[in-house]
Amino acid sequence: xxxxxxxxxxxxxxxxxxxxxxxxxxxxxxxxxxxxxxxxxxxxxxxxxxxxxxxxxxxxxxxxxxxxxxxxxxxxxxxxxxxxxxxxxxxxxxxxxxxxxxxxxxxxxxxxxxxxxxxxxxxxxxxxxxxxxxxxxxxxxxxxxxxxxxxxxxxxxxxxxx
Numbered sequence: 001x002x003x004x005x006x007x008x009x010x011x012x013x014x015x016x017x018x019x020x021x022x023x024x025x026x027x028x029x030x031x032x033x034x035x036x037x038x039x040x041x042x043x044x045x046x047x048x049x050x051x052x053x054x055x056x057x058x059x060x061x062x063x064x065x066x067x068x069x070x071x072x073x074x075x076x077x078x079x080x081x082x083x084x085x086x087x088x089x090x091x092x093x094x095x096x097x098x099x100x101x102x103x104x105x106x107x108x109x110x111x112x113x114x115x116x117x118x119x120x121x122x123x124x125x126x127x128x129x130x131x132x133x134x135x136x137x138x139x140x141x142x143x144x145x146x147x148x149x150x151x152x153x154x155x156x157x158x159x160x161x162x
Contacts (some may be wrong), residue, residue: 002027004069007160011065024056024068031109051102059083064159069110071120072160076103076127081137081156091142093135104128 002023011017028049033047059079059153060066066075080100085091107124110116137156144152 002030002113004110004113006067006069009067009069011061011067017065020068021057021061024053025060028053028056031069031106034109034112035105047098048102048105051099052106053102054099055079055103056106058087066160069115071116071123073120074127074160076100076124077130078156078158078160079103080127080130080134081157082153084140085141088160091138093131093138096134096138097131098130100131130149 004027008023011020020153031052032045032049035048036042040048055076056068059069060075063083064075078137080096084096084099104125107116107121107128111118111121141152
């Protein structure tokens with residue numbers, strides 16, 4: 001079992017990003033095994049791990065260079081309400097729900113490992129469940145005309161202000 005140390009997920013250079021990506025790959029393999037051990041059917045376990053992988057490696061590590069174990073709220077919200085939408089050719093709620101199921105289960109896994117607090121888990125679960133908001137964001141993004149993007153983006157900025 002991988003040991004979770006917050007400092008191991010700090011990213012300050014390209015080398016750190018590569019190192020953290022490797023740690024995340026190993027953590028995702030353990031997550032997949034954990035799901036299988038708990039009786040999750042293999043196809044579902046793979047789907048959940050894929051959703052977590054997309055969030056973790058593509059968004060948190062590669063895009064934001066953010067520390068997985070930093071418990072600031074809003075990460076999942078920025079992923080679902082902004083990054084997923086602007087990074088996907090045809091964003092849709094059904095696909096996003098699949099990703100968010102994986103993200104939710106991954107945060108539960110992190111909690112079971114002692115990597116995050118109950119409060120962080122609760123916040124992540126709330127953010128994973130806010131589909132009406134995310135569907136509205138997708139619809140409003142697809143309806144943007146003219147110079148409307150900047151107004152749309154300001155509602156849920158990709159980067160954390162804090």
